[in-house]
Amino acid sequence: AAGGQAELLDDLNPAQREAVTHAGGPLLVVAGAGSGKTRVLTRRIAYLLGQRRVHPGEIMAITFTNKAAAEMRERVAALVGRRANAMWVSTFHSMCVRILRREAKTLDMSSSFSIYDSDDTKRLITLVARDLDIDPKRYAARTLAVHISNLKNELTDPETAAANAGNDLERRVAEVYAEYQRRLNQANAFDFDDLIMRTVSLLQAFPDVAEYYRRRFRHVLVDEYQDTNHAQYTLVRELAGTAPNEAGVEPAELVVVGDADQSIYAFRGATIRNIEEFERDFPNAHTILLEQNYRSTQTILSAANAVIERNPNRRAKRLWTDSGDGEKIVGYVSDNDHDEAAFVAGEIDSLAEKGEADYSDVAVFYRTNNQSRVFEEIFIRLGLPYKVVGGVRFYERREVRDMIAYLRVLANPEDTVSLRRVLNVPKRGIGDRAEAVVATHAERERISFAQALRDATEDKIPLLNPRSVKAIKGFVALLDELGLLVEQGAEVHDVLEAVLEKTGYRIELEESEDPQDHTRVENLDELVTVAREFTEITAEVAADENAELVVEPGVPAPGSLPAFLERVSLVADADSVPSPDGGEEGDGGAGVVTLMTVHTAKGLEYPVVFCTGWEDGVFPHMRALGDPTELAEERRLAYVAITRARKRLYVSRAITRSAWGQPSMNPASRFLDELPPDLVDWRRLEPSSPGFGFGGGSRGTPRAATTWGGRRTSSPSSSGTPSFGKGWKDTVALKLDVGDRVSHDKYGLGTVISCDGVGPRATATIDFGAAGKVRLMLIGSVPMVKL
Ligand code: ATP
Ligand code: MG
Numbered sequence: 001a002a003g004g005q006a007e008l009l010d011d012l013n014p015a016q017r018e019a020v021t022h023a024g025g026p027l028l029v030v031a032g033a034g035s036g037k038t039r040v041l042t043r044r045i046a047y048l049l050g051q052r053r054v055h056p057g058e059i060m061a062i063t064f065t066n067k068a069a070a071e072m073r074e075r076v077a078a079l080v081g082r083r084a085n086a087m088w089v090s091t092f093h094s095m096c097v098r099i100l101r102r103e104a105k106t107l108d109m110s111s112s113f114s115i116y117d118s119d120d121t122k123r124l125i126t127l128v129a130r131d132l133d134i135d136p137k138r139y140a141a142r143t144l145a146v147h148i149s150n151l152k153n154e155l156t157d158p159e160t161a162a163a164n165a166g167n168d169l170e171r172r173v174a175e176v177y178a179e180y181q182r183r184l185n186q187a188n189a190f191d192f193d194d195l196i197m198r199t200v201s202l203l204q205a206f207p208d209v210a211e212y213y214r215r216r217f218r219h220v221l222v223d224e225y226q227d228t229n230h231a232q233y234t235l236v237r238e239l240a241g242t243a244p245n246e247a248g249v250e251p252a253e254l255v256v257v258g259d260a261d262q263s264i265y266a267f268r269g270a271t272i273r274n275i276e277e278f279e280r281d282f283p284n285a286h287t288i289l290l291e292q293n294y295r296s297t298q299t300i301l302s303a304a305n306a307v308i309e310r311n312p313n314r315r316a317k318r319l320w321t322d323s324g325d326g327e328k329i330v331g332y333v334s335d336n337d338h339d340e341a342a343f344v345a346g347e348i349d350s351l352a353e354k355g356e357a358d359y360s361d362v363a364v365f366y367r368t369n370n371q372s373r374v375f376e377e378i379f380i381r382l383g384l385p386y387k388v389v390g391g392v393r394f395y396e397r398r399e400v401r402d403m404i405a406y407l408r409v410l411a412n413p414e415d416t417v418s419l420r421r422v423l424n425v426p427k428r429g430i431g432d433r434a435e436a437v438v439a440t441h442a443e444r445e446r447i448s449f450a451q452a453l454r455d456a457t458e459d460k461i462p463l464l465n466p467r468s469v470k471a472i473k474g475f476v477a478l479l480d481e482l483g484l485l486v487e488q489g490a491e492v493h494d495v496l497e498a499v500l501e502k503t504g505y506r507i508e509l510e511e512s513e514d515p516q517d518h519t520r521v522e523n524l525d526e527l528v529t530v531a532r533e534f535t536e537i538t539a540e541v542a543a544d545e546n547a548e549l550v551v552e553p554g555v556p557a558p559g560s561l562p563a564f565l566e567r568v569s570l571v572a573d574a575d576s577v578p579s580p581d582g583g584e585e586g587d588g589g590a591g592v593v594t595l596m597t598v599h600t601a602k603g604l605e606y607p608v609v610f611c612t613g614w615e616d617g618v619f620p621h622m623r624a625l626g627d628p629t630e631l632a633e634e635r636r637l638a639y640v641a642i643t644r645a646r647k648r649l650y651v652s653r654a655i656t657r658s659a660w661g662q663p664s665m666n667p668a669s670r671f672l673d674e675l676p677p678d679l680v681d682w683r684r685l686e687p688s689s690p691g692f693g694f695g696g697g698s699r700g701t702p703r704a705a706t707t708w709g710g711r712r713t714s715s716p717s718s719s720g721t722p723s724f725g726k727g728w729k730d731t732v733a734l735k736l737d738v739g740d741r742v743s744h745d746k747y748g749l750g751t752v753i754s755c756d757g758v759g760p761r762a763t764a765t766i767d768f769g770a771a772g773k774v775r776l777m778l779i780g781s782v783p784m785v786k787l
Pocket of ligand 1 (some may be wrong): 011012013016031035036038039040259293294295
């Protein structure tokens with residue numbers, strides 16, 4: 001039963017309480033990190049159910065990840081019990097899939113549609129571009145895909161895109177977009193961006209559909225609002241409504257919470273504009289600010305404020321906490337990325353030894369996924385339990401994708417991309433030429449590829465040679481046999497096993513000499529396990545007679561093949577973050593250290609956080625160094641990173657880094673300089689060998705505060721001229737050309753073999769003979785002279 005009102009509101013501050021109990025018009029909660037925005041949403045739901053007697057089915061809550069959705073549902077269930085099941089708590093994408101499955105007919109689609117991810121999308125765009133005779137060297141499929149995605153995020157349809165096209169690229173994009181869209185329809189598929197865009201157009205074009213959802217969802221709540229893009233914003237507006245509709249149904253109560261300083265998905269089209277649009281479209285909106293932070297120590301908060309304060313055009317807000325100063329931030333400068341990882345591992349070990357933190361209390365952040373490798377190496381060597389979130393994902397592996405493609409074809413025979421993917425996998429004698437002939441036949445007859453294959457088996461495609469026809473007959477018979485299994489209601493893992501056996505896919509890998517193929521077999525076994533667990537869990541839920549399973553038209557039956565495929569399609573990096581209780585993988589309760597990118601860490605919190613790789617060119621990313629807009633986004637990312645920490649924060653950088661194959665030297669991140677010096681306890685500031693890297697000659701000499709973090713700015717420093725040996729004192733970027741000879745403090749004599757980038761992004765690759773080829777950034781102070 002719901003707790004009393006007192007229980008629900010007791011441990012909230014007045015501003016939070018106001019947000020939880022607010023009734024009527026739209027509410028915008030804008031507040032800094034850790035101020036309880038997510039807590040307010042959860043509490044509000046409990047309050048609606050418990051105090052305002054709202055039916056769970058009237059609530060729609062949108063979170064940024066599936067994991068966050070599951071957690072929110074759990075938290076609400078803890079407060080109000082099983083009634084929580086009837087709510088819709090999901091990501092934008094899952095919510096749209098649910099609506100689209102229900103309403104597919106209205107859009108002339110079948111509810112068994114496939115969901116194409118970025119890889120499928122690229123495949124289809126490649127096919128389309130080829131058919132339109134577009135030069136792949138001039139316009140890569142990737143580029144076209146990015147442009148089409150941007151158009152969709154702005155809700156621009158192909159006709160409008162064509163009308164607005166102002167240059168050759170835009171015209172080509174519009175052309176591909178139109179054809180791509182036609183083929184998606186034909187394949188009974190939506191891509192990720194479509195899920196949002198088509199739902200919006202559904203609600204806009206069909207008032208009765210919109211009315212159904214308007215009547216149903218009387219409460220709409222959105223977390224991480226700052227990261228919604230234009231399409232998602234419009235979707236929220238269409239769902240909730242801004243005024244009574246024709247039938248007189250009032251707009252839903254809308255509550256969105258966010259923090260403009262944590263907007264880190266501009267590259268996916270998220271825009272701060274949404275906060276402004278909200279205030280414009282909902283002129284009666286009420287705004288609540290939350291200023292008390294309950295997550296971090298004052299030290300951590302001050303550091304976060306000092307960094308984000310430098311961003312231009314932001315609404316200043318100051319977060320405070322009454323949890324005390326806590327520990328100082330620990331800073332560490334290492335010679336290279338391996339030493340940095342060793343430092344992190346050593347520190348985690350000693351915290352664990354002293355009983356100050358469990359492994360599951362610790363998170364290690366880096367800017368890009370490729371930085372995880374060095375940590376993994378050393379963690380494995382030391383036996384530190386860890387989990388890397390993200391990176392090359394399980395579902396992106398070739399063999400896993402092949403199997404998923406088979407399953408998709410079985411669920412949705414019109415899925416051309418998947419069908420063509422497995423047409424000749426494993427090899428069964430249906431070559432490229434035969435595929436092309438079938439595709440042309442399909443185009444000409446305006447039938448699906450699957451139908452064209454059937455025509456082939458009935459000898460209706462004269463251009464095919466008898467051998468191909470025979471192979472196609474075998475393939476179609478195989479699919480029919482497997483399809484029968486699905487129809488008879490076989491469990492997903494049994495279907496999967498049948499596919500592996502009957503296609504000969506498994507045996508081929510097992511008999512291969514290539515050791516990689518053995519790993520592939522393991523991955524496939526893993527996939528079967530995933531499918532089995534999926535069936536078992538849904539069976540458990542169904543068997544629990546008290547569980548209120550909400551069966552809705554169009555929603556795939558629990559445990560069914562479409563339900564499984566949907567889960568697989570919508571899984572995101574952040575969904576595999578280990579739970580903080582450490583109960584995972586049965587390792588004695590101490591849990592595992594979590595390694596992930598800062599992007600993935602959004603919304604999470606950890607007692608101990610390591611921010612690694614704080615170097616200009618790494619974090620902030622190279623791409624951002626000469627671009628104020630991108631730099632502002634990187635700074636927000638730094639703000640997100642710092643504010644994940646509850647008690648202890650570490651910041652570190654490496655002087656040389658080899659993550660991209662060639663070692664490169666990077667100056668300290670400007671964000672390190674922005675940390676107030678008195679908050680940081682630098683464990684190590686100096687490289688180990690004299691003459692190595694920056695400030696080589698000054699080992700043992702105390703540094704002035706302005707150079708803490710090791711980064712020198714290009715303005716002449718009043719704290720003494722840094723010494724670089726060899727009398728080189730210039731601090732502006734070195735200008736180099738191919739062929740120039742240089743002398744470097746550490747690497748010795750070298751010849752420039754290539755130059756890249758301009759201004760602050762300038763780099764040179766230099767051949768130092770025996771010391772190898774090294775790519776160096778030329779910004780700031782390079783311990784190198786031109787000869
Ligand atoms: P972010 O911006 O990172 O998403 P947030 O604003 O959503 O953060 P929450 O995650 O909701 O913040 O809260 C941060 C932490 O503070 C959580 O551990 C939460 O339980 C705790 N917290 C929030 N409000 C209170 C409160 N009034 N009393 C005690 N603890 C609180
Ligand atoms: Mg939050």
